[in-house]
Amino acid sequence: MKVLRCMLSGKWVAAGVAVLLVLLVAALFAGYAWRPAETEKVAYIYRDEFGIPHIYADTDEGVMYAFGYAQAEDHLEDMVRNYLAVNGRLSKFFGEAYLQQDLLVKALRIKETAENWEGQISPEVYGLILSFAEGVNRYIEEHGDELPSWVASYRVTAEDVIALQYYAMLSRSIGWAMKELKGASAESAGWGSNEWAVAPSKTVDGSTVLLGDPHLPWSGLNRWYEAHLEGDKLHVYSATLYGLPFILIGFNRNIVWTLTRNGVDLADIFVEKLNPEDPTLYLAEDGWRRAESLEVTVKVKKGDGLKTLHRVFYYTRHGLVVKADLERGFAYAMALEGYGNLRAIEETYRINAASNLEEFKEALKLRGLILWNVLYADVDGNIYYVYNAAIHLKSEKYSHREPRPGWEADAQWGDIIPFNELPQVGNPASGFIQNNNVMPWFVTVESGIKPEDYPAYLVDRDAEMNDRGIRAFSVLSSKEKFTAEELYNLAVDVHVVAADKYLDSALKEIKEALAGGKFAEHIDAAREALEILEGWNREALKDEPGMTVFYFWYRRYRQTRDVVEAFRLAVEDMLACYGKVDVKWGSVHVFSRGNITLPIDGGDHLAPTLWMAGHTMAKCREVCASGSSFTMLVYLKPGNITAYTLIPYGESENPSSPHYADQMPLKSQRRLKPVHFYREDVEKHSIEITRLRLP
Structure with a gap:
């Protein structure tokens, strides 16, 4: 299989170019546009002036294959590091600094959980994930001689990709649990973000407008990659994290959505009472139970060689034991919301493919996304917000900020909170919704949401509006209608x-x-x-x-x-x-x-x-x-979507790429770049096209 790539300047680079050039010239003078033979399956990757890949194929499988390939072109080493991380293998290649992370990943059985995907992920979506992984591997096979040995020897599996999305979600719960164990404020865990939506009744031109602006580190696991995917069901644009196949915040031909972190309680520490005769027994409400054990093996780079370490971990019914006080006869286990829940990747795909509010809500009801303030808008003028939380019901007799007694029946978790019982607002009379990491009753004028109606482990009843929320609420409630320019200015507002x-x-x-x-x-x-x-x-x-x-x-x-x-x-x-x-x-x-x-x-x-x-x-x-790690501003009208985006540095992680830092001047000037969403616009602004033959 060969990659045929053309530069719009006229310079052809890659094998088989002469034949393709002859066909193109013949087609041009024959008066029709050349297309590949009907029996040949291909995908096209158009790179625009900022290196954003716009991927077109007849099927979603083809799009996913090409998307894996395109991501590998831009940040393969970072992807492989992420996949090594979810396998607990970073210390094998990068030394002892990663040992504790590898041990935790193996103790939490991240990869083993992903390997048991059946029943949570549909065969259709698994097939798309597999195509994505195969696209990454295609790039590795073609460019192995140019890659570090630890990358060239790696082959990505669908389970790696599933594990990465699972770990990215579960890491929020892990961070929450560790803060609670240390006695720090779990509410401060994580990062902030901005989101707001404005209905057509509040815009001069009748557009529905949505801003998404997640505030995350600009390096590490949570880095954004911008892309445009056009298949048979997928017609979606915006951003995902390195190594993931579906768009996490973005828009398609009909809807736009975004996320900000909310304040749900994502973990509990359970204190377990140990048997004085046998500390592998712990007390439950019905008597003593045996803790499970697991021996994990980690290989660690040491000089030019490897050393092998073995560790034994213990588990109660609540989760991994993270601390033990054998003298006093207690152990502490962390119960993580989302543990074992792989549905986020299926849910994300269904959101990508949704065409209206009903389909969007049905996707959310999969309950794979365990947290987030979810904000939605569509071409029909709907705006909608839900304080999303796929977490367990539990007794408020015990503080959610302190360890719960593992042996008490009323301290145990119940069922997942039903979706319809979550705080949510649709099409408010005010014409706007905003959530910049504030509690749900602050999202709009007369939201109808009352703090006392929800448990303290779901919401912070005493929370005040933060500075970003104050600013967005103040501006959005200050006038009846906004121009497109005024809303653009709010997206990049720097008032203190x-x-x-x-x-x-x-x-x-x-x-x-x-x-x-x-x-x-x-x-x-x-x-x-x-x-x-x-x-x-x-x-x-x-x-x-x-x-x-x-x-x-x-x-x-x-x-x-x-x-x-x-x-x-x-x-x-x-x-x-x-x-x-x-x-x-x-x-x-x-x-x-x-x-x-x-x-x-x-x-x-x-x-x-x-x-x-x-x-x-x-x-x-x-x-x-x-x-502001990825800013997305979208104006929607039926048949007409205008959007602007920006990431801090550039699309590529290759220092020699022209797209390594080409968005920095825009960031410095507080300017967003226009999105090319329609095919004609994409072709007009493309500076490179890759024609990728599909398997």
């Missing part, structure tokens, strides 16, 4: 709500302190900093020194809770870092890839804005590596 909350009163105190001579040591710098703050428009713009002064002050204020002392320390900090206080935010707040470093607008998790970019401030500079 923390400044609205604190700055007016702080400025008054600082002025009084200056008048009282409290800044004698750096009086000129303090006066200049005050003047900068007074003239600031409260936008986190890269050319604004006001954002820099505010950030340094607010960081110190969060530590001291003393307005004047925080200002004094902020002035000292800025002088120590920069020798002055008139410093543009873009000098401090940057992002980087390879040898490219650019300034970037927006706030971070300390001073949030809707358009987010942040990391930990180090050595007087914040090199951003998380925040």
Whole structure:
């Protein structure tokens, strides 16, 4: 099998090109467009100016095969690392730093669970996953000589792909459990995101509009890959994670959807009472039960060789034992929501193929996605939200923030909460829905959702609106109708709500302190900093020194809770870092890839804005590596979809690729790129076409 690739500049590269060129020329002069022979199965991968693959085939199987191939072109090593991770084999190739991760993956039986997919995943969807894996393997086989040995020798299975989606979902529950075990606030686990939808009644041109803007790290397991898939049932565009076959947030010809993290309780720690005579026995409400055991083997790279380690893990009926106190006779097992649940990959495919709200809801009722604020809009003008949670009912007699007694009957989990009992809103009178990691009663004006109607392990009844929620709610409720441009501006909004909350009163105190001579040591710098703050428009713009002064002050204020002392320390900090206080935010707040470093607008998790970019401030500079990780803005009308997207760096992980960092200038300018969704537009903007013969 050969790949025939053409560059629209006229330069042909690949085998068999001469024959194809003759056919094309003959077809052109014969007055018809050349197509492959009817008996030949092919897929076409069109690469646009940003390297986004637009994949066309007659069947979804063909699309999946080509999608696996296209992903491998752009980030094969990262894909294989992900697949090694779900097999517990990272330490074999990369050393002891990955040993604990490998042990946990093997202890949780991630791959074994995926291998038992029947009954949860339909044969149809399994076939699509298999085609995707075969496409990846096709690329490995063709390019083995160019690849590191650990990649060239790998062959992806459908079960690897299933395991990856399963682990990506289960990792949220694992993180929740570990925080609970350590006594930290589980509610703070994970990352934030933005989403809002506006009905046709609230737009000037009658469009339905939806924004999706997940805030995730820009590296690691949760990285976004943008793609366009056109088969027989699939006609979908947007983003998925490296190594997964279906779009996770996106749109098709009729609907658009997105996700943000919600606050559902994803795990419980059960304390188990051990038998003093035999610690492998633990107490249940009906007597003693025997813990299961499992010996796992992990190979670890050591120098030029490998060492083999063996570990024994124990399990109670609640889950993996993660801690034991044999002296006191207790063990702690983690019960994970979503454990053993492989249906997310089937659910995602059905969402991709859904054409209306009813089909979308039917997909959600598979309950494979165990969390998320799910937001939906369609070409018919519907907007819909559900606080999604495929978690178990349980007694509120026991706090969901503390270990539950494993031997008490009323501490055990019940059935999964029925879908129809989840908080949800459809087509509200306000004409908008927003959820920027807020509780469901904040999603719109008069949502009809009441905190007291839901258990504390599902919602946080005492939660307040966060800064991003305040901003989105304020703007969306501020006027009757919005133009397309106004909604675009909201998608990239950098207004600092923390400044609205604190700055007016702080400025008054600082002025009084200056008048009282409290800044004698750096009086000129303090006066200049005050003047900068007074003239600031409260936008986190890269050319604004006001954002820099505010950030340094607010960081110190969060530590001291003393307005004047925080200002004094902020002035000292800025002088120590920069020798002055008139410093543009873009000098401090940057992002980087390879040898490219650019300034970037927006706030971070300390001073949030809707358009987010942040990391930990180090050595007087914040090199951003998380925040708005994939921005998607979609305008829908019947027969007409207009969309804009952006990822922070580029589509490729190959440093020599022109698409390694080509979206960075747009990110720095707060500009989204237009999406090419219709075939004519795709062909017009394609700079490379791959014709892939299918098996």
